[in-house]
Amino acid sequence: MPEGHVVHRLARELAADLDGRRLSVSSPQGRFTTEAERVDGAVLRRTDAHGKHLFVGLSSDEEIHVHLGMRGKWLRFAPPTGPALPQVRLRLATESVAWDLIAPSRCELLTEEAARALVRELGPDPLRSDADDEAAATALRDAPGAIGAALLDQSVVSGVGNVFRSEALHAVGIAPTRPCRELTTDEARALWAELRRMMAQAVEDGRIVTVDAADRASIPEAEARKVYKQEHCRDCGSAVVTSTVGGRTAYHCPREQPG
Numbered sequence: 001m002p003e004g005h006v007v008h009r010l011a012r013e014l015a016a017d018l019d020g021r022r023l024s025v026s027s028p029q030g031r032f033t034t035e036a037e038r039v040d041g042a043v044l045r046r047t048d049a050h051g052k053h054l055f056v057g058l059s060s061d062e063e064i065h066v067h068l069g070m071r072g073k074w075l076r077f078a079p080p081t082g083p084a085l086p087q088v089r090l091r092l093a094t095e096s097v098a099w100d101l102i103a104p105s106r107c108e109l110l111t112e113e114a115a116r117a118l119v120r121e122l123g124p125d126p127l128r129s130d131a132d133d134e135a136a137a138t139a140l141r142d143a144p145g146a147i148g149a150a151l152l153d154q155s156v157v158s159g160v161g162n163v164f165r166s167e168a169l170h171a172v173g174i175a176p177t178r179p180c181r182e183l184t185t186d187e188a189r190a191l192w193a194e195l196r197r198m199m200a201q202a203v204e205d206g207r208i209v210t211v212d213a214a215d216r217a218s219i220p221e222a223e224a225r226k227v228y229k230q231e232h233c234r235d236c237g238s239a240v241v242t243s244t245v246g247g248r249t250a251y252h253c254p255r256e257q258p259g
């Protein structure tokens with residue numbers, strides 16, 4: 001599943017192509033046709049990301065809300081080479097570029113008020129400069145259950161998926177199974193700071209690379225993380241331990257992340 005860095009990068013790329021432009025909006029697949037017809041010809045005013053949620057703000061005072069879910073993706077064509085594929089839920093296009101949305105878990109037209117209400121249900125996003133660091137650290141300590149589960153709970157923090165939770169917990173030496181209430185204030189602050197650092201780096205890289213590499217772009221996907229889906233910890237060589245936390249497989253180093 002795409003984690004928050006993918007969505008923030010999309011918001012940036014969509015804005016670079018379409019900000020201030022009048023959009024041709026369509027739904028070749030047909031499942032967004034009524035909404036697309038309503039906002040066809042609107043001007044893109046802004047794009048925004050909060051966690052895994054993307055918002056495309058329009059001059060009609062409405063927002064297109066997209067969640068990619070497990071399989072969703074955007075395809076970019078510059079210039080548009082022809083009609084969109086029949087499975088495209090939403091096409092945002094100008095004469096020079098087309099962005100096609102395929103297989104999202106959510107694609108809907110919201111009022112600005114409804115979009116704000118949705119965001120209020122989400123926890124702080126490490127990729128947002130307006131996130132309150134102290135409130136985020138407190139939310140992590142106050143969450144019920146294990147820290148590995150809290151990190152995947154989008155109402156606690158948003159944008160973190162399974163790769164970031166495994167790698168960030170490893171970076172700060174906290175086992176995913178540890179109860180949130182046992183974390184010290186310093187540990188919670190360090191974890192939040194690490195999420196901010198790691199996720200911002202991933203936006204720049206366009207992928208999640210947590211190992212130290214001279215050439216971050218060319219390192220193979222299977223070797224890019226220290227514990228996530230690794231047999232041995234890339235820091236110390238210990239056998240990586242897997243456990244089910246928050247309904248997903250968590251990976252941690254028993255030596256550097258004692259339970």
Ligand SMILES: [Zn+2]
Nearest residue numbers: 233236253256
């Ligand atoms: Zn290790």
